[in-house]
Structures are given as C-alpha cells and as structure tokens.
Amino acid sequence: MGPIRSAEILAVGSELLTPYRIDTNSLFLTGRLNELGIIVRGKAVVGDDRNDLARALGDALRRADLVITTGGLGPTDDDLTREVVAGVLRRALSEHADVLATIEERFIRRGVTMPAINRRQAKVPDGATVLANPHGTAPGLLLEEADRLVVLLPGPPREMQPMFEDHVAPRLAALAEGRQVRRRVIKITGRSESQVEEVAHPIYSRLSTAALSIATTILASPGQIELHLSAAGGDVAAIDRALDEGVEHLVAALGSVVFSSDGRSLEAVVGAALRDQGLRVAVAESCTGGLLLGRLTEVPGSSSWVTGGVVAYSNDVKVSQLGVSASDLDAHGAVSDRVAQAMAEGVRRLGADIGVAVTGIAGPDGGSIEKPVGTVVIAVAGARPAVRTFHFPGDRDAVRRHSTSAALDMIRRSLI
Amino acid sequence: MGPIRSAEILAVGSELLTPYRIDTNSLFLTGRLNELGIIVRGKAVVGDDRNDLARALGDALRRADLVITTGGLGPTDDDLTREVVAGVLRRALSEHADVLATIEERFIRRGVTMPAINRRQAKVPDGATVLANPHGTAPGLLLEEADRLVVLLPGPPREMQPMFEDHVAPRLAALAEGRQVRRRVIKITGRSESQVEEVAHPIYSRLSTAALSIATTILASPGQIELHLSAAGGDVAAIDRALDEGVEHLVAALGSVVFSSDGRSLEAVVGAALRDQGLRVAVAESCTGGLLLGRLTEVPGSSSWVTGGVVAYSNDVKVSQLGVSASDLDAHGAVSDRVAQAMAEGVRRLGADIGVAVTGIAGPDGGSIEKPVGTVVIAVAGARPAVRTFHFPGDRDAVRRHSTSAALDMIRRSLI
Numbered sequence: 001m002g003p004i005r006s007a008e009i010l011a012v013g014s015e016l017l018t019p020y021r022i023d024t025n026s027l028f029l030t031g032r033l034n035e036l037g038i039i040v041r042g043k044a045v046v047g048d049d050r051n052d053l054a055r056a057l058g059d060a061l062r063r064a065d066l067v068i069t070t071g072g073l074g075p076t077d078d079d080l081t082r083e084v085v086a087g088v089l090r091r092a093l094s095e096h097a098d099v100l101a102t103i104e105e106r107f108i109r110r111g112v113t114m115p116a117i118n119r120r121q122a123k124v125p126d127g128a129t130v131l132a133n134p135h136g137t138a139p140g141l142l143l144e145e146a147d148r149l150v151v152l153l154p155g156p157p158r159e160m161q162p163m164f165e166d167h168v169a170p171r172l173a174a175l176a177e178g179r180q181v182r183r184r185v186i187k188i189t190g191r192s193e194s195q196v197e198e199v200a201h202p203i204y205s206r207l208s209t210a211a212l213s214i215a216t217t218i219l220a221s222p223g224q225i226e227l228h229l230s231a232a233g234g235d236v237a238a239i240d241r242a243l244d245e246g247v248e249h250l251v252a253a254l255g256s257v258v259f260s261s262d263g264r265s266l267e268a269v270v271g272a273a274l275r276d277q278g279l280r281v282a283v284a285e286s287c288t289g290g291l292l293l294g295r296l297t298e299v300p301g302s303s304s305w306v307t308g309g310v311v312a313y314s315n316d317v318k319v320s321q322l323g324v325s326a327s328d329l330d331a332h333g334a335v336s337d338r339v340a341q342a343m344a345e346g347v348r349r350l351g352a353d354i355g356v357a358v359t360g361i362a363g364p365d366g367g368s369i370e371k372p373v374g375t376v377v378i379a380v381a382g383a384r385p386a387v388r389t390f391h392f393p394g395d396r397d398a399v400r401r402h403s404t405s406a407a408l409d410m411i412r413r414s415l416i
Numbered sequence: 417m418g419p420i421r422s423a424e425i426l427a428v429g430s431e432l433l434t435p436y437r438i439d440t441n442s443l444f445l446t447g448r449l450n451e452l453g454i455i456v457r458g459k460a461v462v463g464d465d466r467n468d469l470a471r472a473l474g475d476a477l478r479r480a481d482l483v484i485t486t487g488g489l490g491p492t493d494d495d496l497t498r499e500v501v502a503g504v505l506r507r508a509l510s511e512h513a514d515v516l517a518t519i520e521e522r523f524i525r526r527g528v529t530m531p532a533i534n535r536r537q538a539k540v541p542d543g544a545t546v547l548a549n550p551h552g553t554a555p556g557l558l559l560e561e562a563d564r565l566v567v568l569l570p571g572p573p574r575e576m577q578p579m580f581e582d583h584v585a586p587r588l589a590a591l592a593e594g595r596q597v598r599r600r601v602i603k604i605t606g607r608s609e610s611q612v613e614e615v616a617h618p619i620y621s622r623l624s625t626a627a628l629s630i631a632t633t634i635l636a637s638p639g640q641i642e643l644h645l646s647a648a649g650g651d652v653a654a655i656d657r658a659l660d661e662g663v664e665h666l667v668a669a670l671g672s673v674v675f676s677s678d679g680r681s682l683e684a685v686v687g688a689a690l691r692d693q694g695l696r697v698a699v700a701e702s703c704t705g706g707l708l709l710g711r712l713t714e715v716p717g718s719s720s721w722v723t724g725g726v727v728a729y730s731n732d733v734k735v736s737q738l739g740v741s742a743s744d745l746d747a748h749g750a751v752s753d754r755v756a757q758a759m760a761e762g763v764r765r766l767g768a769d770i771g772v773a774v775t776g777i778a779g780p781d782g783g784s785i786e787k788p789v790g791t792v793v794i795a796v797a798g799a800r801p802a803v804r805t806f807h808f809p810g811d812r813d814a815v816r817r818h819s820t821s822a823a824l825d826m827i828r829r830s831l832i
Contacts, residue, residue, distance in 0.1 A: 015633045017456045019447030020601075020644060022438060031435030040433045042468060044460040052458060052479070059475050063468070185436075217431040228436055283706075283727070289713025290699075290706030293727045297705025300780050300812060308733040310726055311699070311709045317724040317766045321737070350733045364716050396716060 002147045003177045006041045007033050008060035012072035012081050013155060014047035025070045025153075025160055032164060036172045037179035038066060039232070048078040057088050061148055066172070071155030073138035075117040081152055082141065086125035089145050096124045103137050131167040135159045140167065149175075179234050184243045186227040186250055187260045189409045193220040196254065200227060203249050212242040222398040223405025224266070259412060266408045267295045273415040274305035274354075279383075281411060282352030283309035284322050284343040286334065286359040287376060292404045307351045312343065322346030335359050335371050337379070337387045344381035354382035354414065358407050360390075362399045376403045384414040418563045419593045422457045423449050424476035428488035428497050429571060430463035441486045441569075441576055448580060452588045453595035454482060455648070464494040473504050477564055482588070487571030489554035491533040497568055498557065502541035505561050512540045519553050547583040551575045556583065565591075595650050600659045602643040602666055603676045605825045609636040612670065616643060619665050628658040638814040639821025640682070675828060682824045683711045689831040690721035690770075695799075697827060698768035699725035700738050700759040702750065702775040703792060708820045723767045728759065738762030738773075751775050751787055753795070753803045760797035770798035770830065774823050776806075778815045792819045800830040 009030070011023035023045055030040045041064050046056045053072070060067045072081030086093040100122035107114040121138050124130055131140030131151075136159040141152040151168055153160045188196055197218060204216035204227075212231060219226040229246050231239045251258045259269050274281055283293050283306075293309045296302060310321045315334060318324040323346040324339055332338045336359075343357035360376025367373035372391070376399065379387040388410065392402035425446070427439035439461055446456045457480050462472045469488070476483045488497030502509040516538035523530040537554050540546055547556030552575040557568040567584055569576045604612055613634060620632035620643075628647060635642040645662050647655045667674050675685050690697055699709050699722075709725045712718060726737045731750060734740040739762040740755055748754045752775075759773030776792025783789035788807070792815065795803040804826065808818035 014631075015635070015644075017446065017459065018599075018633065018644065018646070019443050019450065020642070021633075021635060022440065022443060024438065027435050027438060030433065034435065041465075042460060042462050042472065043433065044458060046458050049457075055475075055479065056458065059471075063471065183434075215430075217434065217437075219431070219437060226436070228431075228434065230434070282733075285706070285709075288710075289718070289722070290701070290709025290725065290727070293701075293706025294704075294710045297727075297729065298813070302705070303729050303782075306705070306727075306729050308727045308729040308737070309706065310737070311706070311713075311722075311724045313713065313719050313722050313724040314767060317698075321724070321726070321766065350737065351730060397714070400714075 002065070004038055004065045004149060004172060004175045005179070006064045007038050007066040007068060008041055008064040009043045010056055010060055010067060010069045011043070011045045012048070012053060012069055014078070016045045017047045023070070025155070025157060028157065028161055029068055029070075029164065032169060033172070034181035034183070036169065037176045037181065037232070038172065039181065048072065048080055050080055050084055053080055053084045054088050057084060061088070061145070061150070065147065066149045066151070068151045068153060070153045070160055073121065073140070073152060073154045075115070075120050075137065079120070082123055082125070085141070085143070085150060085152060089125065089143060089150065091125035091127060091143070093123045093125050095119065095122045096130065099124060099130055099139055102132070102139070106137055131163050133159055133163055135162060142168070142171070177234065179232060180236050180239070181230055181232045182236065182239045182243055184229045184247050184261065185263055186229070186247060186254070186258055187266070188225040188227070188254060188257050189223060189259055189266060189405050190257045191225060193218060193225055196225045196227070199253050200250055203253055207246045210242070212238060214242060214246050222394060222401040256413070256416070259409065266405060266412070268299050270408050270412050270415075271296070271299040271302055271305055273412060277415060279353040279415070280305055280307050280351065281354045281356060282307045282347045282350040284347035284355065284357040285309065285311050286313060286318070286343075287362040288358045288400050288403050288407070289313060291400055292356070292358055292407050295404050295408065309350065310347055318343060333371070335361055335375055335377055337377060337389070340377040340379035341381065341385070341387055344379040348381055352382075354380065354411065356380050356407055356411055358403050360399070360403060362396045362403075364396060374399050376406070378403070378407045378410055380410050380414050382414070386410055386414060418481070420454055420481045420565060420588060420591045421595070422480045423454050423482040423484060424457055424480040425459045426472055426476055426483060426485045427459070427461045428464070428469060428485055430494070432461045432487075433463045439486070441571070441573060444573065444577055445484055445486075445580065448585060449588070450597035450599070452585065453592045453597065453648070454588065455597065464488065464496055466496055466500055469496055469500045470504050473501060477504070477561070477566070481563065482565045482567070484567045484569060486569045486576055489537065489556070489568060489570045491531070491536050491553065495536070498536075498539055498541070501557070501559070501566060501568060505541065505559060505566065507541035507543060507559070509539045509541050511535065511538045512546065515540060515546055515555055518548070518555070522553055547579050549575055549579055551578060558584070558587070593650065595648065596652050596655070597646055597648045598652065598655045598659055600645045600663050600677065601679055602645070602663060602670070602674055603682070604641040604643070604670060604673050605639060605675055605682060605821050606673045607641060609634060609641055612641045612643070615669050616666055619669055623662045626658070628654060630658060630662050638810060638817040672829070672832070675825065682821060682828070684715050686824050686827050686831070687712070687715040687718055687721055689828060693831060695769040695831070696721055696723050696767065697770045697772060698723045698763045698766040700763035700771065700773040701725065701727050702729060702734070703778040704774045704816050704819050704823070705729060707816055708772070708774055708823050711820050711824065725766065726763055734759060749787070751777055751791055751793055753793060753805070756793040756795035757797065757801070757803055760795040764797055768798075770796065770827065772796050772823055772827055774819050776815070776819060778812045778819075780812060790815050792822070794819070794823045794826055796826050796830050798830070802826055802830060
C-alpha cells in the first residue's frame with residue numbers, strides 16, 4: 001500500500017435522499033481523517049440502488065486513495081453495499097462461518113434465535129478483512145485494491161464510530177506519512193458576519209499567502225460567528241505554532257467579542273467564569289421562555305453556579321414571582337429597561353449573586369411600531385449591573401437564539 | 417425539453433468538506449423537488465477545486481435530468497461554479513451589462529461602491545437565463561443542455577430558497593408530467609424504535625407490496641420516533657387516498673403513542689389541546705433546566721396557554737419558590753414522587769390550571785445505585801394528576817431531551 005492522502009465518503013441509504021434525514025457520519029469521519037493527515041476530497045449520498053451505488057463507488061475509487069462507505073450493511077434486501085462493492089472490485093462473495101457464528105451468538109445473548117435474513121451479514125468478499133462490531137450485527141469490511149483502500153462501515157453512529165476508532169484509524173495511522181491537518185476555532189458573539197469579515201479579512205488574506213498557508217472559513221449562526229483556521233503539513237509543531245500565531249493576531253484585532261479560541265461554547269465559558277469567581281446566577285426569562293436556562297444548564301456541573309430561574313411569560317407571574325411593580329408594567333410596558341431591571345433584581349431572591357432578565361418580542365405577533373418584533377431588553381443585576389436594548393433580525397426562533405447568546409454575553413462581560 | 421424525472425444536487429464549497437459544516441440546502445431542495453414530482457437520485461459535496469467540480473458535474477449530468485448546484489457563485493477566486501459549468505457545457509462566458517448594473521445598484525443602495533472583484537458575478541455563460549437575486553449579489557443561472565437542465569443557485573439559504581421558489585419551481589412545474597411524490601409523517605413518543613418497528617413492520621411490508629406501493633422509513637431521535645410514508649405517481653388523489661389509508665392502519669395499530677400525523681410537533685399538539693380546553697400550564701423544572709419551558713414556548717401564541725415556570729436547580733429554590741417541604745426533600749430525595757408532586761402542585765400558583773414538574777439525574781455525575789443517571793420523575797398536578805418514574809438511556813443531552821418529550825406527553829395524555 002502506498003500512502004493514503006485523499007478520501008471520499010459515500011453515505012448509502014434512500015432515507016438520506018428524503019427531505020428529512022441528513023448524513024452526519026461524514027462530519028465525524030472528516031474530523032478523524034483530517035487528524036490522520038487525510039483530506040476529504042468529496043462526499044456523496046446514494047440511495048439503495050444497485051446501479052447508482054456501483055457508479056458512485058467506481059467514481060470515488062478513481063478520485064481518492066481511500067473510499068469509506070457508511071450504511072447498507074443491514075440484513076434486508078435494501079442493504080446492497082457488500083454485494084455492490086464485491087461486484088465493482090470483482091471479488092466473489094461467500095459466507096464466513098466464524099462471522100456467522102458471531103452474529104448468531106449476539107442473538108443468543110439476547111435470548112432470541114437469529115432470523116434467517118441475518119445470514120446475509122456473514123457474507124464476505126474474497127480477501128476482505130472483517131471488522132468486528134460489538135454494538136450491532138453488521139460487521140464492517142476493509143479491502144485493499146491496488147493502491148486503494150475501501151472501508152465499509154455500518155450506518156448507525158454508535159456502531160460506526162467505535163469500529164472506525166478500533167479497526168480503521170490504527171491502519172490509517174500506520175499508512176500515514178506524518179502529514180496532518182490541524183485546526184483552530186475562534187468563536188465570537190455580538191458582531192455580524194460582515195463586521196467580523198471586515199476586521200478579519202486583511203489578516204486571513206495574509207495568513208493564506210504565508211509560507212505555511214492557513215485557510216480560514218467564516219461560519220455564521222444566530223448569535224454566533226466562528227472563524228475556522230486550518231493548515232496541513234508534516235511538521236505538526238510548526239503548523240501548531242503558525243495556527244496559534246494566526247489565532248493571536250485575529251483575537252487581538254477582534255477584541256473582547258471573542259469569547260473562546262479553545263473550542264468551548266459560550267455557556268461553558270460563562271459557567272467557568274462563575275465557578276472561578278464563586279458566584280451563582282439566577283435567570284428571569286420572558287420571550288426566551290426557558291431557553292437561556294436550558295443553555296446555562298447544558299454544561300455538566302452547572303448546578304454549582306446556576307440556582308434556578310423563573311419563566312415569567314405572563315405579567316401576573318412577573319409581579320407575583322419577581323416583584324415587578326404593576327405600575328412599572330403599566331407605565332413602561334413589559335419590554336422596557338425598568339421592567340427588565342426589576343426582573344433581574346427580583347430573581348436574585350433565588351439565592352443568586354447575579355440576576356439576569358430577558359424580556360422582548362420574539363414574534364410572530366406582539367410587535368408595534370415603537371417596539372417591533374425582535375426588540376429585546378436584557379438586564380444584569382448584581383455586581384456590575386447593566387441593561388441593553390437589542391433589535392434582533394429573523395424569525396421567532398432566530399430572535400430567541402440571538403437573545404440567549406446576548407444574555408450569556410452580558411453575563412460574561414459582567415465577570416471580566 | 418423532455419420531462420424532468422430525476423435530479424442530482426451538488427453542494428459546492430470547501431467549507432462543506434470540513435468537520436464543521438454540513439450541506440442543509442439539499443433538504444429544502446429535495447422536499448420541493450419531490451413535491452414537483454422529481455426524485456433526487458444522488459447528492460454530492462465538492463470543494464472549491466476546478467477539476468473536482470468539473471468531474472462531479474460531468475458525472476451528475478450523465479445520471480440525472482436536472483442538476484442543481486448550490487454555492488460557489490460569490491465574487492472571490494474560490495468561487496468557480498460559473499466558470500466550471502461554462503467549461504463543462506462548452507459555453508463562452510461573458511460579462512452582461514444589465515447584470516453588472518443590477519449588482520452595482522445593490523451596492524449603491526447600501527451607500528458603497530462595488531468592489532472590483534464583484535464584476536465576476538456579472539459573467540454569464542452563452543444561452544443561460546439569469547435568475548434575479550433580491551437578497552444578495554450573486555445572480556443564479558439556468559442552462560438547458562440537450563434534454564438536461566442545469567441550475568446554479570447561491571449557497572446562503574436566504575438567497576437560494578426564494579430564488580428557487582420564484583424562478584426555478586415554476587419552470588419545473590411546467591415541465592413536470594403531473595407525477596408527484598407525496599408524503600405523510602406519523603410521530604410517536606413513549607416507545608423505542610424496535611417497539612414501533614415490531615408493531616409497524618407487518619403493516620408497512622404489506623403497504624410496500626400493494627398495487628400503489630408505499631415506502632416507509634423509520635427515524636429515531638431521543639424521545640421521538642417518526643414513520644415516513646411516501647408514494648409516487650400521476651394520480652395524486654389515488655396516492656393521497658392510499659397514504660391516508662396506510663396512516664390510518666398504522667395509527668390504529670400503534671394506538672395512543674401516536675401524537676400527530678399532520679406534521680405538528682409534540683409541543684404544538686399540547687399547545688392546541690390546552691388552547692381548545694381553555695387551560696393554562698406552568699412548569700417546574702430541575703434537571704431539564706428550562707428546556708421543557710423552551711419547547712412549550714416555541715409555539716407562536718404560547719403566551720395564551722403557558723403562564724410561566726420555575727427552574728429549581730437548587731433545593732433551596734424548590735423550597736422557597738415551589739413550597740416543597742424540606743422534610744420531604746430529606747426523607748425522599750429531590751428525585752422522588754413526593755417531591756415531583758409537590759413541585760407540580762407548587763408551580764400551579766403561577767396562575768395555572770395544570771402544573772408539571774420534572775426532577776431527575778441527567779448526569780454525567782449525581783447518579784447512585786438506587787437512582788442511576790437517567791432516573792427522572794415527572795408529575796402532573798391539576799385536573800388529572802399523575803406521576804411516573806423513567807429510566808432514560810444516553811448522555812446528559814439525550815436524557816434531557818427524553819425528559820422534555822415524556823413531560824409533554826404526560827400533559828397531552830392528561831388532556832385526552
């Protein structure tokens with residue numbers, strides 16, 4: 001076998017050609033292959049169709065050193081990957097007694113007899129290596145063909161991922177040339193994609209033309225912008241140094257809108273800051289209806305820095321649970337600095353050092369000329385009080401996501 | 417042009433070959449193409465590489481009547497789709513004055529001069545139809561080539577989707593043969609994939625071999641199983657009838673675990689039931705930390721049936737805000753029927769008819785032999801009180817998602 005430099009990933013299954021299901025296995029595989037120094041040249045999805053699969057496999061084999069398929073190894077007539085690969089590579093397919101025994105044992109352990117259709121899963125193309133599957137009935141297969149490697153993995157991630165780690169990654173590492181793709185991610189909140197682009201573009205143009213070229217991609221989602229830096233080569237230490245320098249330049253230029261360059265989420269950064277400072281937070285939410293608390297409590301261990309919160313969807317609850325004054329609600333409306341501040345102050349009663357409140361109009365209804373859909377007021381009470389009014393773009397879901405990020409960021413800034 | 421029966425979708429962009437970004441445009445396009453009677457035969461992702469893109473385009477054109485590309489229409493050197501398509505179809509590429517004027521106008525409206533690089537976006541292959549882009553600078557392109565149609569759309573969904581609707585869908589509808597793919601979705605909660613499979617398999621085996629064959633796919637995610645039925649043909653009324661009968665059989669066999677067969681989410685079904693019965697709900701959450709409230713308030717208009725809630729992450733908050741007795745907490749622990757019931761009863765104070773409480777151990781820490789990670793107690797107080805203990809599988813995120821679905825389902829069942 002020569003060195004493996006490029007891969008194509010082929011996801012097999014008609015369900016992946018419906019509007020409802022997407023191939024996510026290729027994200028895991030791409031990440032792991034990159035770490036092993038292998039570039040993914042292309043990805044494709046094919047249905048459970050003999051001709052389409054054969055054609056896609058043939059195309060992929062002409063283009064890449066390594067072809068990984070996921071799916072189509074099940075026991076039913078729809079599961080064609082084994083057969084088609086054997087056909088394309090002109091290998092005979094025969095039942096292996098030991099593979100069959102392993103599958104049968106799996107059923108016996110569960111107290112049932114193996115259905116006859118599962119015999120198909122014991123068929124192995126000539127010369128293939130069988131990859132054990134401790135998490136399912138479908139074994140994987142690995143075939144060498146001239147300078148190419150073809151790997152067949154099952155579709156379910158809980159079967160595919162350990163099989164890749166245990167049986168495929170070690171072989172690829174042995175064939176690698178020591179070349180690796182390394183990455184860094186800079187995460188930003190409180191800026192639009194074009195604002196980030198304006199500051200970052202001159203820097204990453206320079207990085208891309210440096211001796212050790214760094215590629216940069218910008219990814220935007222409501223409330224968060226990410227800059228992805230990557231570089232490939234044999235000298236991992238030099239690449240890491242160049243990437244770290246690139247990150248340093250970008251972070252210096254972007255300033256405090258960068259909340260992480262080590263992969264952590266905004267809620268994890270906020271949680272760590274609260275934990276380090278021994279502070280506890282409580283949250284009063286209106287338009288975000290629990291999502292801010294949901295994000296804060298996504299972080300394992302969050303019970304030590306989140307005491308709880310109140311979702312005050314109705315004005316009655318704002319008054320009874322948070323001590324907002326009915327006259328403030330009348331005079332200023334629920335979406336106002338005054339009410340947000342009173343909510344943030346009121347929720348501190350839940351044994352918290354810092355209170356945070358979000359009140360706004362997520363839509364689709366409830367907007368006015370003065371306070372259109374997307375108007376959100378966020379207040380922080382406690383150590384360093386603050387209140388801000390935002391006008392977020394997008395639909396209900398986007399406004400709610402923007403709001404939770406903005407609130408987390410206001411907590412983060414109050415802790416800096 | 418002959419009829420368009422099959423399509424391939426080509427997503428262009430090196431960022432889609434990283435571990436961080438996935439092509440979701442093809443889901444939208446697949447849904448719309450299916451409605452227009454066009455089957456998606458395959459999908460592929462290629463990087464910003466001239467040769468790879470040319471090869472993928474050539475392959476797709478041999479296989480399908482329609483090839484849609486998304487991405488690679490931007491102004492930078494990386495954006496190669498225009499050029500490569502012109503090359504593969506052997507068409508000259510030239511700047512169109514009117515297209516250039518439209519792009520320039522867009523910049524002028526924003527008060528800036530068009531950067532020189534944007535001129536590239538005014539290049540049009542011979543014989544192509546230009547598709548206006550009111551949401552960005554990149555116009556789309558549509559080319560006829562013998563019996564094939566090639567459509568180039570921009571990558572950002574907010575530009576791609578309206579362009580498809582306004583300029584591509586009407587042309588495809590005119591070329592269609594009246595053949596359509598129709599779908600139904602049955603949504604289930606409170607059953608595992610294999611439990612659903614056991615009941616449903618005999619029925620959908622029968623449906624698949626009927627004169628009007630119906631294909632069924634089962635999709636599982638934490639707390640929810642979906643059965644997707646689809647059938648294709650020219651007689652839409654007959655297909656719809658067959659699908660409705662199939663749905664009826666499956667729903668009858670599966671029983672009350674089916675919560676929707678009209679596309680609605682569990683939170684929408686619960687919201688509609690609350691609205692119809694004029695009831696209001698309040699929620700007390702511990703381990704789900706706001707996610708249940710987040711789901712309930714995802715539904716537009718939810719302020720009329722959700723009064724609010726309390727996230728009681730600490731025991732102090734359970735006592736002070738929900739009136740749980742400290743002695744119950746000591747005697748039974750926070751994850752117990754007694755405490756869950758007291759929380760549900762206590763949160764009704766927030767002006768609600770129905771109180772719901774979730775308390776459990778989402779992990780990764782906090783489990784014990786008696787109450788391992790995944791133990792969750794859910795209580796409903798009000799009209800028809802109920803309390804149940806669950807043992808959910810999976811990690812923190814999965815346990816939290818399972819818990820919110822189980823709680824929504826308990827509300828749903830209390831309203832039947």
